[in-house]
């Protein structure tokens with residue numbers, strides 16, 4: 001696995017989940033009740049709980065995609081109020097654009113951010129090397145296997161240099177060997193790039209060597 005040394009001089013992002021309650025609009029009860037959790041800079045944590053207990057909802061709240069009914073999320077002291085390239089979520093489906101090449105998918109966030117073409121091309125090459133997809137840049141995204149597509153999704157997430165990566169069971173549909181390799185690689189990359197990492201799952205057997213917080 002190629003190494004990547006972070007240029008960040010800081011210790012990584014700290015996440016504070018404070019008094020979070022959440023109730024969906026048409027629901028009669030809370031999905032989340034009084035959630036308090038502190039995640040330290042560069043910590044790598046697995047939240048494990050039964051199906052339907054609210055794990056995805058909590059990740060959506062941390063990422064700013066969903067506003068909690070009450071309570072708040074702070075990342076390095078700043079209130080999370082909306083999605084941001086600084087805190088990125090990866091989903092079970094890689095959600096690549098099938099009509100685009102692998103390189104175009106990986107570079108999309110940088111393109112939207114207005115980065116120059118040459119910088120995007122160099123960064124995409126670096127990231128494809130990091131996720132062990134050297135030479136795949138020109139391939140069509142839909143020609144890749146499920147594991148390779150998740151590697152592309154990982155490279156795309158890393159392209160914007162996030163501080164926090166939230167994994168909503170992104171590897172659960174993959175075979176055991178591929179899943180284990182991807183988890184090992186994402187943990188190694190997160191350590192190198194000083195990214196705080198949170199994964200959620202209802203299936204503890206699908207985790208590979210994570211510190212676990214039971215729900």
Ligand SMILES: Nc1ncnc2c1ncn2[C@@H]1O[C@H](COP(=O)(O)OP(=O)(O)OP(=O)(O)O)[C@@H](O)[C@H]1O
Pocket residue numbers: 024025026027031049050051052053054055056057058201202
């Ligand atoms: N948009 C929504 N509107 C109403 N209810 C929702 C919505 N999204 C999720 N829920 C409900 O909230 C509860 C928690 O859902 P959530 O997806 O957070 O659970 P989970 O722990 O991630 O489950 P799983 O392990 O099966 O993925 C479920 O009962 C679900 O039906």
